[in-house]
Amino acid sequence: MRRGPPTPDAMASSGAMATDGDLLRRLSEREAHALEVLYARYSSYVMGISLRMLASREEAEEVVQDVFWQLWKAELHYDPARGRFSTWLFSVARFRCLDRLRSRERTLPRASLRELELTEAPDDQEAEVFLIEQQKQVRAVLASLPEEQRTAIELAFFRGLTHDEIAEFTGEALGTVKSRIRRGLARLRGALPNASGRREGES
Amino acid sequence: MNEHAELLERAELYALGGLDADERARFEQHVADGCAECEAVLRANLDVTAQLLLAVAPVRPSDAVHERLFARVRAPELARAASSAAPVARERSARRGARLSRFPLSAAAGVLLVLGLAGLSTLLGVRLMRERAVGADLEEGLAYEESISWALVREMESERSRRIASERRMAGLDRIVSALEAPLARSLALAGQGEFHRATAKAYIEPESGRLILYASNLPPVPDGRTYQIWVIVADEPRSVGVFRSDSSGEAKYDAGRLQDLHGPVTVAVTLESEGGALRPTGPTVLAGS
Numbered sequence: 001m002r003r004g005p006p007t008p009d010a011m012a013s014s015g016a017m018a019t020d021g022d023l024l025r026r027l028s029e030r031e032a033h034a035l036e037v038l039y040a041r042y043s044s045y046v047m048g049i050s051l052r053m054l055a056s057r058e059e060a061e062e063v064v065q066d067v068f069w070q071l072w073k074a075e076l077h078y079d080p081a082r083g084r085f086s087t088w089l090f091s092v093a094r095f096r097c098l099d100r101l102r103s104r105e106r107t108l109p110r111a112s113l114r115e116l117e118l119t120e121a122p123d124d125q126e127a128e129v130f131l132i133e134q135q136k137q138v139r140a141v142l143a144s145l146p147e148e149q150r151t152a153i154e155l156a157f158f159r160g161l162t163h164d165e166i167a168e169f170t171g172e173a174l175g176t177v178k179s180r181i182r183r184g185l186a187r188l189r190g191a192l193p194n195a196s197g198r199r200e201g202e203s
Numbered sequence: 204m205n206e207h208a209e210l211l212e213r214a215e216l217y218a219l220g221g222l223d224a225d226e227r228a229r230f231e232q233h234v235a236d237g238c239a240e241c242e243a244v245l246r247a248n249l250d251v252t253a254q255l256l257l258a259v260a261p262v263r264p265s266d267a268v269h270e271r272l273f274a275r276v277r278a279p280e281l282a283r284a285a286s287s288a289a290p291v292a293r294e295r296s297a298r299r300g301a302r303l304s305r306f307p308l309s310a311a312a313g314v315l316l317v318l319g320l321a322g323l324s325t326l327l328g329v330r331l332m333r334e335r336a337v338g339a340d341l342e343e344g345l346a347y348e349e350s351i352s353w354a355l356v357r358e359m360e361s362e363r364s365r366r367i368a369s370e371r372r373m374a375g376l377d378r379i380v381s382a383l384e385a386p387l388a389r390s391l392a393l394a395g396q397g398e399f400h401r402a403t404a405k406a407y408i409e410p411e412s413g414r415l416i417l418y419a420s421n422l423p424p425v426p427d428g429r430t431y432q433i434w435v436i437v438a439d440e441p442r443s444v445g446v447f448r449s450d451s452s453g454e455a456k457y458d459a460g461r462l463q464d465l466h467g468p469v470t471v472a473v474t475l476e477s478e479g480g481a482l483r484p485t486g487p488t489v490l491a492g493s
Contacts, residue, residue: 032273032276032277035273035276036273039269039272043263043264043268043269044261044262044263044264045256045259045261046264047261047262047263047264048259048260048261048262049256049259051262052259054445055443055445055446055479055480056443056444056445056459057265057442057443057482058442058443058444058461058462058463059461060262060264061264061265061267061268062461064264064268065268065271065272068272069272069275069276072276083250083253087253087254087256087257088253090253090256090257091249091252091253091256093256094220094256095220098220100461102223102224103460104458104459104460131257134254134257135257135258138254138255138257138258139258142255142258153219153255155221156216156219156220156221157219157220157221157252157255160220160221161221162216162221162222162223162226163216163221165221166221178212181215181216181219182215185215185218185219185248185251185252188251188254188255189247189248189250189251192250192251192254
C-alpha cells in the first residue's frame with residue numbers, strides 16, 4: 001500500500017460517509033479512526049464468511065482480528081484496478097479460512113451439506129446498499145443452479161475440497177465433478193455482473 | 204496432457220480455492236511466467252467467486268474482537284508516550300525522526316514498543332500467531348520501526364508460511380501421534396449423559412498449542428437436521444470447538460487447534476444441536492468430562 005500525503009478530499013471526509021478509497025488513503029497515513037470505520041462497515045461480513053467456513057466462533061473471530069490487523073499493518077495489498085475493496089477483503093478472509101481448514105486433520109467428519117445452505121440475511125440497517133443488493137442477486141443466481149452443480153461449487157468454495165475430494169464426497173466420477181464445476185461457474189459468470197463493474201480489458 | 208492443458212483445467216478450481224498448496228504454487232508460477240490464457244480464465248472466474256461470498260449472511264463479531272484489535276492498533280501511541288518520558292530516547296528519536304519522518308521511533312522507543320506490544324499482548328491475551336507469539340511481536344515491532352525492513356519481514360513471512368505449509372503436508376498423521384506423546388498433553392474422560400449413557404469419549408488436550416482431539420464411541424447417528432457440537436468450558440464460559448457426526452459404527456474423531464486458555468481446569472462437553480451448530484449450547488448434553 002502506497003504511503004502518500006493525504007489529499008484534501010480525504011482530509012475533509014471523515015466518519016461513516018467516507019468512501020472506501022478515502023478510508024484506505026487515511027489508513028495508509030496510519031489513522032486509526034479510518035480502521036474503525038472500515039471495521040464497522042465490514043467486520044460482520046468477514047465474520048459471517050469465517051463462521052460459515054470454520055463452524056467455530058472462536059476461530060472465526062481470530063480470522064476477523066487477523067484480517068483487520070494485517071490491513072492496519074499494510075501487510076495486505078489491495079489493488080483498486082482489480083475490483084471493489086469489499087469483495088477483495090472478503091476473498092482475503094476466505095483464503096485465511098481455507099488455510100485453517102487445510103491445517104485441520106483431513107479425516108475429521110465433514111460438515112454436512114445442509115450446513116452449506118444459504119441463510120437469510122439479518123436486518124442490518126448499517127450494511128451498505130451495494131452489499132445488500134449484491135447479496136440478493138448472488139443468492140438468487142446460486143439458487144437457480146442445478147443442485148449438483150451448486151453442491152460441487154460450494155464444496156470447493158466453502159470447504160476448499162479438491163476435485164478428488166469432491167468426487168469422493170459425492171461418490172461421483174472425477175470427470176463428472178470437473179464438468180459440473182465448469183458448467184456451474186459458466187452459468188454464474190453469465191448471470192452475475194462483473195464484480196469490479198468494469199469490462200475485461202479496461203484498466 | 205501437457206502442463207498448460209493440465210493447469211488450465213485447474214484454473215476454475217484455483218479460483219474456487221480447491222487446490223492444495225503444491226498445485227496452487229504450480230498454477231501461480233505458470234501464470235507468473237506469462238500464460239495469458241490461464242490468467243484470463245482465472246480472472247473471469249475470480250470475479251465470480253469473489254461475489255459468491257456475498258451470499259453468506261453477516262454475523263456481528265463479539266465486542267472483545269474489536270477491543271483486542273484496537274488495543275493493538277493503539278499500542279504504539281502508548282509506547283510513544285512512554286518514550287517521551289525517557290530523555291535519551293527522545294533525543295535519539297528526534298535525530299532518527301528527521302531521517303525517517305514517517306517512522307519517528309527511536310531504537311529505544313522501538314524496544315519499548317516491542318516490550319509494550321509483548322506486554323499488552325500477554326495482558327490482553329492477544330496472540331495473533333500463537334505458535335510464535337514472541338517472534339511475531341518482535342517482527343511486528345521491527346516492521347513498524349523501520350520502513351526498510353518491511354520487504355524483509357514480508358519475505359520472512361512468506362518464507363515462514365511456505366515452511367509451515369510444507370511442515371503441514373509432511374506431518375500428516377504424525378501430528379496426532381506427536382500431539383498424544385507431547386509431555387504437556389492431558390487426557391480427559393467424557394461420560395455419556397442421560398439417554399446417551401452408553402457413549403464414551405476421550406479428549407486429549409495440548410495446552411501449549413491449543414490443540415484438542417476427541418475420540419468418541421457408541422454415539423448414535425444424529426437425527427436429520429441435527430449435529431453433535433463440541434464445547435470447551437473454561438470458567439463457566441462455553442466456547443464452540445466445532446460440529447461433527449458419528450460414523451456408521453458410532454465412532455467419531457475431531458481434531459481442533461488454536462484453542463485458547465487450556466492451561467487451567469477445562470470441561471469438555473458434547474451437545475446435540477441443530478444442524479450447523481449453535482452459538483451457545485442449547486440441546487441435550489451427550490458427553491461431558493472435566
